[in-house]
Amino acid sequence: MTLAERLRDALHNGEGDDVVLLTGDHREVDPAPDATLSAAAVLVAVTERAAPGVILTRRTDTLSRHAGQVAFPGGRIDPEDVDAIAAALREAEEEIALPRAAVTVIGAADRYRTITGFEVTPVIAVVPPDLIFVPASAEVAEVFEVPLDFVLDSANHIEVAVEFQGRNRHYYEITWNGHRIWGATAAMIVNLSRRLRWGS
Numbered sequence: 001m002t003l004a005e006r007l008r009d010a011l012h013n014g015e016g017d018d019v020v021l022l023t024g025d026h027r028e029v030d031p032a033p034d035a036t037l038s039a040a041a042v043l044v045a046v047t048e049r050a051a052p053g054v055i056l057t058r059r060t061d062t063l064s065r066h067a068g069q070v071a072f073p074g075g076r077i078d079p080e081d082v083d084a085i086a087a088a089l090r091e092a093e094e095e096i097a098l099p100r101a102a103v104t105v106i107g108a109a110d111r112y113r114t115i116t117g118f119e120v121t122p123v124i125a126v127v128p129p130d131l132i133f134v135p136a137s138a139e140v141a142e143v144f145e146v147p148l149d150f151v152l153d154s155a156n157h158i159e160v161a162v163e164f165q166g167r168n169r170h171y172y173e174i175t176w177n178g179h180r181i182w183g184a185t186a187a188m189i190v191n192l193s194r195r196l197r198w199g200s
Contacts, residue, residue, distance in 0.1 A: 003048050004126045007106045010196040011124060021110050021194065022172075022187040037119040041084035042074030043092040044122050044192065045103070046148055049129040053145035056181065057096060060141045070181045072122070072188070073098065073140075084108055084121035096143050097134035102127055110191050114184050122188050146176050152193040157186070 001009075045055040059069050073092035081087040085105055092098040106124040113119050133143040150156060151174055158173045160182075172186040181189070 003046065003052055004104050004106060007046065007124055007126065007196075011107055011109060021191045022112070037113060037117055039077040039084070039121070040075060040118045041077055041081075041088040041091070041121045041123055042072035042188070043088040043098070043103075044072055044109070044124045044188075045092065045098065045127045046125065047129045047145060048126050052148040053129075054148050054151060055096070055098075055127070055133070055143065055145055056179070056185070057135070057140045058142040058144070058179070060137070060139060069183065069185070070179055071185050074120070076118075085123050088121070088123035088125075095136050095140050097136075098127065098131065102131060109188075110195060112184060112188050112191065120184065120188065122192065124192075144177075144179065146179070146181075150174075150176060151181070151189050152196065154190075154193060157190050157193070 043055075047053045047055065055073070056070050057073055059071055073095045074088055075091045075095075077084060077087040078090075081090060085108065089100045089103060089105075092103075093100055104126040106126065109122040109124055111119050111121050135141065135143055156174050156176075158175075159170060160173055161168050161170050163169070171183055172190050174181040174186050174189060
């Protein structure tokens, strides 16, 4: 079975409706059903190799929002985007020069609502290994690959609680090779892990 087939099978035949997924500030903050959310999409690009990896970026330190944070390539869904998949592919091409023709789209995973008012659709895809990425210098400081089995392993999902603006906030962290993956990116990885039940 190819990597694409494994991912497609796992994504569409996951644990079902009883899987517990994260949203917002995990247990505490969930935007109201009638809240106006901005639609966004990210590309979860998995490399086609014996030990697959996932492509992540580190945002530049000069950005006004989420500076220096680790993230999937992605952003808002623009009016000209046909759907979340089109938006994720466009953003990945703009941010890291990932050619759309090199991407095999598997499908959309569970949407994630952020506490900052976005509803993010993670788009799962397979890409060839060892592509040359060119970061868009205004947005992306670094592009790197993390082993897929590492980020999907629940033993590496560390839940953290901090007090912020008078209340306890909860989030997950995944640390790999000096990179701190946390917040919405880590939560989407945790959700994907719970949905896929990835196995070697």
